[in-house]
Amino acid sequence: MGWMSWTQFRCEVNCAKYPNDCINEKLYQTMADRLVSDGYLDAGYNRIHVDDCWMAKSRDTNGRLLADPDRFPSGIKALADYVIDAATFAEWDCDYLKFDGCHMKKEEQHVGYPLMAHALNGTGRPIMFSCEWPLYLEHEQDQVLPTLLFIYVTNI
Incomplete structure (x- = not known):
């Protein structure tokens, strides 16, 4: 279990106007600190999910x-090192990737996700x-959906 930015912060990248609600490294560092200080880590919340709008x-x-470079001046590797104390995603020491379909053409998805x-x-x-491909498929009666990881985000 863990914390994901999307539900609360979506794709807010205007750090000048919304400095406390902007997708940036400070936000993720703050949330990682809160997981520890508020007792969530001890309860099993041990993941920080960097969702969209970081790139x-x-x-x-x-x-x-x-x-x-403006919102993540230290880079993702430094953020991963901060959070967990320690090809691109592997070099950043990430252990979770949510691969969304935003701005991906439907006809490219059957190639891109695999x-x-x-x-x-x-x-x-x-x-x-975390493959989001099934969320973008049109569900037809004869269609067999691939068996993939589905993640349901809810307020607990």
């Missing part, structure tokens, strides 16, 4: 994802893959 608008010269699963498996690091 820069462009990739590096090798085509790899980058964190937004490719990401294969790429994650190829890293040699165990990474839980």
Whole structure:
């Protein structure tokens, strides 16, 4: 169990206007600290899920994802090290990836999701893959949905 930013903060990236509600490294560090100080870690809440809107608008010269340099000036690896005290996601020491379908063309999904699963498996690091593909499928009577991890977000 853990904390995910999406339910409360969605894709708020205007840190000048909303400094306490903006997707940035300070928000995740604060929430990680609160999991510990408020007793949630002892109750089994041991995950921080970085959801959407963390990435820069462009990739590096090798085509790899980058964190937004203004909102995550220390980078995702430093944030992961802060939270857990210690190919891209594996190098960041992440153990969970929610692969959403935002802005992905429907006709690309049947290729993109399996490719990401294969790429994650190829890293040699165990990474839980939360695949959102079924949420974007049109449910037809004859369609067989793949067996995947479904995560239901609720207020507890």
